[in-house]
Amino acid sequence: MDSVEQTTHVWSKRTLKLSCIRTRGDVETPVIRTLDLVGTGYRRGGLLEEMLASSECPISYLRSYKLVRLLNGAAHDPVAKHIFNTTTAKLFPRDLSKLLSHLDDVLDGYGGITQSSDIGNIRHFLVQCRTPLADGELIKNIKLSSRHKEVRRTKAPEHDVYVNDIFDENFLAKELTSIDFDDLAERDEKAKAILQKSVAETRAVCEQIITRHDKLVEHLERLSNTELPKSIPTRIRYAVARGSLPRRNFWGQISPEDLLHLHTYVIDKAKSHQGHRIPAIFPEKLNQFWSLPNCLRQETTSMLLSRHYLPRTVVTACVILLLDNIGWNWATLMTVNLENIIEDDSGYTIQGVKHKTGQIQKAALTDLPEADDNDLPDDEEEDELEEGFSTLPPKKVTDPLCVHALELLMQHRRNIDDNFKPKSNSIFVSMRFAIRNSPTFLFDVGKLPEYLKKFCRLTGLEEFSFSDLRHRAAHTRYLATGRDIVQTQLFLGHAAADVTTVYLNSTIIRLLGEANLLKYVTLLSDCVFYATGRKDKLDAKQLARVKKNNLLLFPPSTLEDKGVDCVADRWVDSFGKMPFRIGKPEIAHIALQYRLYTRNLPALVQAGHERFVARHLPRIVFCCALYQVVAIGPLAQELKRFEAGYAKSS
Structure with missing residues (x-):
């Protein structure tokens, strides 16, 4: 191994040179570990190259040692070697399961009790691969099972110290309110546009599936006659x-x-x-x-049996349309059967049972009417509230596609009852075979939430869950009614408005913020360079915008200390282009600086506002960003050890 610093892993025709870091005490030494490609038979362009390209570089010496040792052992296994040499886009989850199974066989020959750490090490590199598999799934989202189980901690480590967020008490509220954002109405319109686009894309896919199903049924009827x-x-x-x-x-x-x-x-x-x-x-x-x-x-x-029963793809499309329309939980919708679908001259009202409380819930299919509590008939309101019903204003059907979806499900269930006796009374059962190659089949709801993932992959939709549909419907109703929490509460069937608030806060703040996030980040970077004397980097438009918002985090000041050798100061002076290595000394400094600011932030602000924003604030922002990078990276344990040491010494 060479003691030469190397910034990337180097592939040649004969060797793979891994860039590594060996740590002894506080001294870090760059080293190179070599894998013989000719002798082992590994080559470029496969899973091995793609997972290394996506992982950290340099890697720790111990990780590289375990990886190379396992690769050398697996070189004698033709199956494992073939999978490593195959591009990720041509592999399926079953191939990765097969790979781990063959690597388990290699580890069995090691002896001792270290096999779990070796399989955990190869899993560390596999899950970082960003290339999708042949079925579109990422490796990080599939279950990688091994015979060598990793030992899990039974309790939190003592050095895992919780540190409060330094911005918890909104010390910077004055500066943040100076941003020239759009007003609330404009942001609501942007958020509604995002929601409507998402709903429209999902609805278009479901509508296409149902339309093709109708055409298939007509075609099969014609052929049958x-x-x-x-x-x-x-x-x-x-x-x-x-x-x-x-x-x-x-x-x-x-x-x-x-x-x-x-x-x-x-x-x-x-x-x-x-x-x-x-x-x-x-x-x-x-x-x-x-x-x-x-x-x-x-x-x-x-x-082939679409004339009689709905395929699971069509059932799933109907479920999505109904959930988007009425905003129920998936489990509540699944309780709907033929007996609790009420039809009248104006449409359908469906009734289900809330999974958690057992309460009856009713809903009329609508397309988000602007209704209020006064819409409830006087003769129904009191009785239903006494019985604990969670009821929507009974405005009837206005969405033909949802009506058609419900009618398809009803006819589907009637046909099933004519020939079978399923255990479930739900209208959302679909065909399954009792056992593989069995001549008989049965009907049940099955694992529909799991099938939804396959449905999204097959239709090209961005993956979502049934819970996401309920949240999306809640946000759509909330914005469509002018932020009326009471109407949204009725729509969701919640007993208390505070539960509805939690639903909305889970993603509505993020959703509203997405419309202005890029604008904020751009303005922030301009203010940084303006405040640190880099006005020549800004054009006239940027300069005018900064002057209008010059209280944003970094107002102009001459109070900055010039003689302090701080990595944050040097990074800002370099216009953000200064590279630097993060090792143990830097991690120790990050932990100490983070602790300093979290413990002394009120005192620093009170000592002088101008001095705080000019001297400390750039370093705080830089320190927090760097802290987050380290906390989720391979050196997180080192950071926790330093934090534990500082906590004990105080």
């Missing part, structure tokens, strides 16, 4: 007429349209909708007809 065409070979038509299935290679010669017609004929003849399953032959040729063209392979049978 039509004789098999002569374009299908005679021997195939004779075979299916006798009740047998011809050889698979004969089916492959048929066009997609005739293939769908043939499947429809066989399904009708076998009465598959009553539970007599038939195998789908060449289902990949039928994707163009499905309500979701790239659906999972196990959805093929339910797609």
Whole structure:
């Protein structure tokens, strides 16, 4: 190993040179650890290169030692080596599970009790890989199981000291209120635009799925009432007429349209909708007809039976539309059955049971009406409040798509009840097979929240949960009603307004802030350079904006100490371009400086406002930012040790 500083990991045709740091006491030495590519058979362009490119550089000497040792051991395993040499975009979660299984076999040969730390080390590099797998998932989001379990702490370490946020008491409120932000109404409009765009994108996908489903049902009905065409070979038509299935290679010669017609004929003849399953032959040729063209392979049978039952993709689309419309919890919506759907001349009212309290909850399908408490009929209000009902103002259906989704679900459930007896009474059950290759199938709700992740991936939507839909509906109602907390409370079915407030505060503040975050950050950076004498870096427009907001954190001042060698001062003087190494001395200084400011901030402010913002505030902001970087990085434990030492010495 060479004692040469290297800023990146270097690949050549014969070797991989890892940039490392060896720490002895307070001394850090750059070293290089070499992996022989020729002898081991590893090469560039695969998972190994991508996970190293995404991880920290340099890496600790101990991490590099464990990694190279494991790679050398795995070089004798052709499966593990093949996976390391395959690009991440061509791998699936099952490949990573297979990799860890083979690495477990390598670790079994080590002996001793250190295997858990070695598997934890390789997992550390794997989860940092930013390239999605073949199914679009990131490695950090999948479960990586190993036989060698990592030992978890049973209690918090003694040195894990909590430090209060130095900005908790809003010392800088005066400066922050000087920002020339948009007024509240303008910010609400921006937030509403963000929400409406998100709702529109989701709704468009669900509407497309339901529309394609309707067309598929019409197509299947037409084929069911039509004789098999002569374009299908005679021997195939004779075979299916006798009740047998011809050889698979004969089916492959048929066009997609005739293939769908043939499947429809066989399904009708076998009465598959009553539970007599038939195998789908060449289902990949039928994707163009499905309500979701790239659906999972196990959805093929339910797609072929779309005349009778809704495929799970369509059920999921209906759930999303209804949750967006009425704002219920997913568990409450799942309790809706045919008996508690009330129809009248103006539409539908549905009734469910709240999962946590057992209370009855009612909702009329709407598109966010501007209703108030006076909309409740006098003869219903008192009784429902006494019984603990959580009820929406009974304004009826105005959204045709949601009405259609509900009617599809109702007919779907009636067809199921005609032929099966599911354990669940919910209208949201969908088809599943009892066991693999079983001729029978059953209907239940299943793990719909987990399926939602696959649904998002298959449709190209950004991943969300059913809880996200409830929050989004709450925020939409809140802004649409002019920030009326009472109407939002009624919409969500909460017993108290403070619960509704928690719902809104969970993301509404972030959502409203996103519209102005970039503007704030840009203005802040301009103010930094203005306050530190870098006016030449600003154009006329930037300069005018800074002068208008010159109380923002860094007002002009001549009170800065010039003789102090502070890394924050030198970084600002370099226009933010000064690189610096973070080692033990710097971490010790960060911990001490952070502790100093958290304990003495009130005194520093009271001693002199101008001196505080000119001398201390740039260092505080720099220190806090650096503290957060270290606290979530590989040197977090070092930071905690220094904090523990300072806490004991005080």
